[in-house]
Amino acid sequence: MPVVDKDRPSPDWIAALRKRFPIEKEIDRVLTRKMERRAGPGYSPMPLGTLIEGTESLIRSQFGGKCQLSDARWLSGGASKLQMAFVLDWDRPGQGRQKTPMVLRMEPAESIVETSRLREFQLIKAFEGTVPVPPVFWCDAEGQHLPYPALVYGFSEGVTKPSAAHSGVTGLGTHLPPELRGKLAPQFVECLAKIHTFDYRKADLSAFQIPEANSTQCAEWGVNWWTRVWEEDADEEVPLMRLAEAWLRRHMPVMDRAVTVHADYRLGNFLFTEHDARISAWLDWELGRIGDRHQDLAWTTTRAFGHLAEDGKTFLTCGLLPEAEFLDAYEKATGLKVDTNAVHWYKVYNDYMMATLLFATGYRIANGGKTHQDVLITWLMGIGNTLLEEMRTLIEEAP
Incomplete structure (x- = not known):
């Protein structure tokens, strides 16, 4: 990694990154703004x-x-x-x-x-x-x-977990009782189906660009996005990140159709009302994009968001239902087929994104005093090596 003062990046260096990693215009604007303001003051409590x-x-x-x-x-x-x-x-x-x-x-x-x-x-x-x-x-x-x-x-009414339940940071480790799972699981699938079959062309989504169908453009934009963030924020080399980037570029899946992607669709990111177990609001849309539905499917079926059922054997996707049942119900609700190879690619992609946020951006903003959540961010960095190991295993197991 060349020696660059990333806390005071030069306009030429920023311009070079923008040229090297073409991405959606609005994402480029946000990342460029971040770099142009980086030399400014850090976070300080405001009245x-x-x-x-x-x-x-x-x-x-x-x-x-x-x-x-x-x-x-x-x-x-x-x-x-x-x-x-x-x-x-x-x-x-x-x-x-x-x-x-x-x-x-x-x-x-x-x-x-x-x-x-x-x-x-x-x-x-x-x-x-x-x-x-x-x-x-x-x-x-x-x-x-x-x-x-x-x-x-x-405000929307509802909770992210039962009042008597315990969970970790961002909802990880939440265990739902079987009766509640049975009521929430069909809604969970139904909402994802509606998101992926939504006619986004009829909405005002002017801040988004649509990747070309039957091409790898969606995957390329995504890899460019997170590789650019890695270059902007990382302070030390992690060889596995370079290997993962090369693997992702070599195996980019062709997107058959563009859909709206939530990009953080999981337990902990929706509210439900306890008296009738109805999903009342989907939250955390900030990473959403128009892209490949398999990105959501890969994220939702990540093992970190689920747990074993009471039999100690059956793994429940997002703590709600077995993965095979989830994917089958999804295909029936959308009429869209699931490409398991594309799901596998996006599992590697999601780990690559998260490792970038933890090892690069998380480190830099906590070390530079740029966030109000420096203690939490530092804690989250501790799971980075687990992500790297998962990413390595996924690459080795790739079909």
């Missing part, structure tokens, strides 16, 4: 009043009626974004005067995953009425009103 003022400015710029913000408070949770809860007293279009609980979701100085608030906003907005999502109201895509780019969305 809640700063976010209140910025949120009020954002709302005034996009909503013409009278409104009042109250009960502002910090929200805990989330490894990548700052969140503030508040209540807005306003004349909601079509619904009259009401007090609506809302959340401001804003980036820190640098996040463990740099994504576009505009893309996140557009995806959630597009799926209103198709799958359960929280209502989204406004987006400050460039950070014109707030210290950093942000969006405002509404």
